[in-house]
Amino acid sequence: MRFGAVATALLPLCMLVASCSSEVPEAEQTPQIAPAAPDPLATPAPLPAQVADYPQLESRNCREVAQFYLTAVEERAFARAALVWDDPVIDSARLEALFASYQRPQVTTTELTEEGAAGSLYCTLTGTLTDAADPAKTPLEGTLQLRRVNDVDGATPDQLRWTIRQSTFIETMERSARG
Secondary structure (H helix, E strand, C coil): CCHHHHHHHHHHHHHHHHHCCCCCCHHHCCCCCCCCCCCCCCCCCCCCHHHHCCHHHHCCCHHHHHHHHHHHHHCCCHHHHHHHHCCCCCCHHHHHHHCCCCCCEEEEEEEEEEEEECCEEEEEEEEEEEECCCCCCCCEEEEEEEEEECCCCCCCHHHHCCEEEEECCCCCEECCCCC
16 A cells, blocks of 8 residues: 555544644533443442431431421421421422411320331321410321331431421422432
8 A cells, every 4th residue: 555545544533633632612522421320339328418417317216307307397497307308399498388377386296106118117107286376276187207218238328217208287298209
């Protein structure tokens, strides 16, 4: 093969290499390949920062977590209460709106039951919601249901913590379909 033929054959390759220089505008550069999905067997990610600020939320005792939520509601600390939901649909603004008609919401618990099913634990708390600042306000019976993974191998810290699945206080609220 003659030198001229080789040069002609290599010209498109040289032009391609030259086009990859750092002087090419960003819009014309080839997009980077996304990193691989996280390894499920790797060390689990820590709890979200806000949740990690409250050790009570990591408790294996459902009553402690439920009490954390109820105390936050009673103190009108709705951002703190929303952490127990672990659901972006039920945030502090929504909880504040739902409890707006209560000056001092207070839940008196009457029963707590726990049961297991298919790798999950469920905890149901029954009680009565009243307004401590307005004794004339009609009491409201309701339930709060929490769930967590039952110590399954490979479960993340977030899956192992109790989170609210449903509440019938004020209005029926359930987690969004995301989890």
